[in-house]
Amino acid sequence: MRSLVCGPTMPSVPFRMITTLRRLAIGLALVAAGCEATDGTSTTAFTGATVWDGTGSPPIADATILVREGRVVSVESNGAVPSGATEIGLDGRYVVPGLVNAHGHVSGAWADGDVVGELERVRGDLELFARYGVTTVNSLGDGEPVVAARDSASDTDPRARLRAAGPVITAEEPAAAREAALDNAEMGVDWLKLRVDDNLGTSAKMPWNAVQAVLTVGDETGIPVATHLFYLEDAKRLLEMGTAMVAHSVRDRPVDAAFTDRLRASGVCYVPTLTREVSTFVYADRPEFFDDPFFIRFANSEEVARLSQADFMRRMADSPTAAGYREGLAHAKENVKTLHDAGVMVAMGTDAGPAGRFPGYFEHMELWMMVDAGLSPADALRSATAVAAECARVDDVGTLEPGHWADFLVLGEDPLVDIRATRSLERVYIAGARVAPDGPGG
Numbered sequence: 001m002r003s004l005v006c007g008p009t010m011p012s013v014p015f016r017m018i019t020t021l022r023r024l025a026i027g028l029a030l031v032a033a034g035c036e037a038t039d040g041t042s043t044t045a046f047t048g049a050t051v052w053d054g055t056g057s058p059p060i061a062d063a064t065i066l067v068r069e070g071r072v073v074s075v076e077s078n079g080a081v082p083s084g085a086t087e088i089g090l091d092g093r094y095v096v097p098g099l100v101n102a103h104g105h106v107s108g109a110w111a112d113g114d115v116v117g118e119l120e121r122v123r124g125d126l127e128l129f130a131r132y133g134v135t136t137v138n139s140l141g142d143g144e145p146v147v148a149a150r151d152s153a154s155d156t157d158p159r160a161r162l163r164a165a166g167p168v169i170t171a172e173e174p175a176a177a178r179e180a181a182l183d184n185a186e187m188g189v190d191w192l193k194l195r196v197d198d199n200l201g202t203s204a205k206m207p208w209n210a211v212q213a214v215l216t217v218g219d220e221t222g223i224p225v226a227t228h229l230f231y232l233e234d235a236k237r238l239l240e241m242g243t244a245m246v247a248h249s250v251r252d253r254p255v256d257a258a259f260t261d262r263l264r265a266s267g268v269c270y271v272p273t274l275t276r277e278v279s280t281f282v283y284a285d286r287p288e289f290f291d292d293p294f295f296i297r298f299a300n301s302e303e304v305a306r307l308s309q310a311d312f313m314r315r316m317a318d319s320p321t322a323a324g325y326r327e328g329l330a331h332a333k334e335n336v337k338t339l340h341d342a343g344v345m346v347a348m349g350t351d352a353g354p355a356g357r358f359p360g361y362f363e364h365m366e367l368w369m370m371v372d373a374g375l376s377p378a379d380a381l382r383s384a385t386a387v388a389a390e391c392a393r394v395d396d397v398g399t400l401e402p403g404h405w406a407d408f409l410v411l412g413e414d415p416l417v418d419i420r421a422t423r424s425l426e427r428v429y430i431a432g433a434r435v436a437p438d439g440p441g442g
């Protein structure tokens with residue numbers, strides 16, 4: 001029997017015209033390829049779920065997702081299953097695109113203790129992200145092994161896709177800043193990352209002439225520059241100087257109209273990293289999430305034990321910086337709502353990866369916190385899928401459109417009703433293949 005997937009499945013209108021034609025071309029090419037096949041033997045049909053595809057279209061009930069060679073061919077309500085296709089029933093389930101973290105870290109610190117070698121450890125972190133449904137990570141400030149992991153990855157690996165910034169640039173004078181930026185560029189990074197912060201007044205900020213030196217290398221090489229910042233005035237200045245991503249919330253005060261307007265007009269993305277703030281104070285007491293089965297499922301027990309030590313908890317409780325960041329979080333939550341409502345591109349990011357910031361779980365917590373801050377569940381999910389993919393400049397992920405990688409989550413409950421339903425995660429697919437809950441070998 002001939003394949004029934006020959007109809008020109010038009011992608012719904014993506015939210016940025018610049019990519020529309022490219023996506024359309026890929027989608028049509030794949031549909032054409034499907035028509036040439038005499039049967040559906042290499043096609044997988046996921047049937048019966050309600051699919052929220054991330055494009056901004058309403059959910060598709062009783063959807064059939066057709067996947068060939070790891071990519072989405074079509075998503076249609078009650079779509080036909082081609083003869084010979086492998087059918088995977090998802091009745092009663094909810095499907096959303098894989099989560100994209102626009103600001104994470106992949107240090108290799110979270111891999112299983114027995115894993116040897118920097119590259120393998122980085123891959124271990126990426127597997128942990130993937131088990132939680134974070135299928136793409138933009139690593140904003142990690143070492144050379146991350147670039148090696150990116151370069152040696154295949155698009156169908158059962159671990160998170162990766163973009164890499166190389167080491168964070170914090171040089172104190174322009175020549176050293178330029179050299180560090182050029183070193184990163186030579187390494188083949190996707191981003192340059194610099195840090196303008198005084199750590200709540202406890203250290204010196206990177207001088208502006210050194211910041212300029214990094215941005216100049218960005219201009220010369222075409223590599224976008226993401227910036228760590230804390231203060232509104234610094235955010236304004238960095239925006240004026242040409243940063244391509246505000247990689248943290250403004251946390252010292254409410255944003256004003258001048259910044260909001262400028263940010264929206266620039267198209268530069270804003271990445272709130274609310275859970276980063278949480279990690280700076282939450283372990284003063286035993287956090288509730290330590291008892292969440294969804295956390296416990298993959299939590300690194302050594303790190304939980306370290307954070308649970310009485311000494312550690314007391315130091316955090318007494319820490320003035322912890323108190324400062326707790327205040328910062330209140331501003332951050334107010335600002336993400338203001339900026340989102342004003343039409344700024346807000347991309348989900350967590351800064352997860354360093355100690356105390358649990359990869360995978362923190363991305364879910366970030367979504368829940370964005371909704372606490374006032375975003376709708378659908379807007380928070382857009383921020384963590386389509387918008388984050390665009391902000392991190394990763395093609396072909398973030399929405400379940402024809403031509404995109406079939407990276408998606410299968411949930412038992414509807415996250416559009418209650419965003420905490422992302423915790424009902426049952427399965428993760430990358431390029432149409434199921435990620436084993438215990439990793440590729442499990």
Ligand SMILES: [Zn+2]
Nearest residue numbers: 105140141351
């Ligand atoms: Zn970071």
